[in-house]
Amino acid sequence: MHKALVIFLAAYFTVNLGVADWHYPNELPNGVLSDDEDWGGMCSSGKRQSPVDLAKDAAIKGEFPLFDFESYKSVMKNPLIVNNGHSIQISSVPGPIYISGGGLNSVYIFDQMHFHWSSEHTIDHKRFALELHIVHHDKRYDTLSRAAQEKNGIAVVGILYKITTIPNPFIEKLLENSKNIFDAAGKNVTFQDKLVLYDLLPRNKQRYFRYEGSLTTPSCGEAVIWTVFEDAIGITIEQLERFKSVHDDSGHELTHNYRHIQPLNSRALIYVEGEYNPNSANSFKSFSASILIISVIFAFIGMKI
Numbered sequence: 001m002h003k004a005l006v007i008f009l010a011a012y013f014t015v016n017l018g019v020a021d022w023h024y025p026n027e028l029p030n031g032v033l034s035d036d037e038d039w040g041g042m043c044s045s046g047k048r049q050s051p052v053d054l055a056k057d058a059a060i061k062g063e064f065p066l067f068d069f070e071s072y073k074s075v076m077k078n079p080l081i082v083n084n085g086h087s088i089q090i091s092s093v094p095g096p097i098y099i100s101g102g103g104l105n106s107v108y109i110f111d112q113m114h115f116h117w118s119s120e121h122t123i124d125h126k127r128f129a130l131e132l133h134i135v136h137h138d139k140r141y142d143t144l145s146r147a148a149q150e151k152n153g154i155a156v157v158g159i160l161y162k163i164t165t166i167p168n169p170f171i172e173k174l175l176e177n178s179k180n181i182f183d184a185a186g187k188n189v190t191f192q193d194k195l196v197l198y199d200l201l202p203r204n205k206q207r208y209f210r211y212e213g214s215l216t217t218p219s220c221g222e223a224v225i226w227t228v229f230e231d232a233i234g235i236t237i238e239q240l241e242r243f244k245s246v247h248d249d250s251g252h253e254l255t256h257n258y259r260h261i262q263p264l265n266s267r268a269l270i271y272v273e274g275e276y277n278p279n280s281a282n283s284f285k286s287f288s289a290s291i292l293i294i295s296v297i298f299a300f301i302g303m304k305i
């Protein structure tokens with residue numbers, strides 16, 4: 001009994017240390033990451049890992065029903081911003097914010113969102129300035145960590161940011177609200193403004209990449225159904241630079257927190273464009289019927305003339 005407890009505790013602390021102790025590899029002076037993450041476990045052995053390059057040449061065409069973002073319009077309850085040593089993360093008390101539709105097979109409840117600088121996903125090998133991950137879990141599971149054990153248990157929506165000359169008002173609010181927690185991992189602060197997820201979405205919500213992948217941080221669980229919108233949102237270079245003053249848990253500036261591109265292997269990468277219309281076969285029939293009627297009318301007019 002005693003021996004079993006010791007083994008259990010040893011295993012528990014080993015696992016926990018393993019997860020807590022990871023870090024991003026250094027960036028070389030030329031801006032390229034120095035080497036692989038070497039995070040072990042599923043991060044090293046998995047075959048369905050994220051992020052991937054969203055290559056249009058490799059993608060197959062998809063059409064899905066529209067997303068239902070209705071609940072995204074409600075104001076988030078007590079949003080808390082945390083410097084977790086790997087990113088700036090915003091969470092809220094589990095509330096009525098969820099996403100469905102868009103080809104997802106369930107309803108996914110909002111848990112938290114966080115940023116990566118630079119972007120983790122690339123589009124045709126082009127990297128973006130920043131990437132927001134909005135993390136949800138399948139409502140059939142009680143918690144995010146429980147859902148992380150199931151294929152498609154987690155749905156992450158990725159939003160890319162590109163550099164423009166116009167400051168992004170949401171990013172500005174976030175940076176202003178959280179600047180006092182940047183200097184040490186573990187600090188948190190309440191977001192002081194109204195936070196509405198819908199305002200963070202890009203204008204075009206019908207063009208996105210869809211694939212089945214993983215969490216991009218240890219334990220890299222292969223539980224994520226990914227949606228990455230193609231339409232990128234603008235931020236200024238000055239706003240981007242401010243993220244880099246976030247300090248990690250060893251007290252260093254977190255100059256970047258993105259993972260290397262992972263191989264797609266045999267997975268389908270879907271490029272979704274437009275809305276699936278189950279009646280399109282019928283529409284074609286009615287279109288043909290209209291043509292017929294118009295032809296008849298023209299024939300009739302022709303006859304009169």
Ligand SMILES: *[C@@H]1O[C@H](CO)[C@@H](O)[C@H](O)[C@H]1NC(C)=O
Nearest residue numbers: 080081082083186187188189
């Ligand atoms: C937020 O910070 C306070 C200390 O300032 C700490 O007691 C609390 O546990 C933190 N909450 C979270 C969720 O990190």
Ligand SMILES: [Zn+2]
Nearest residue numbers: 114116133216
């Ligand atoms: Zn992420």
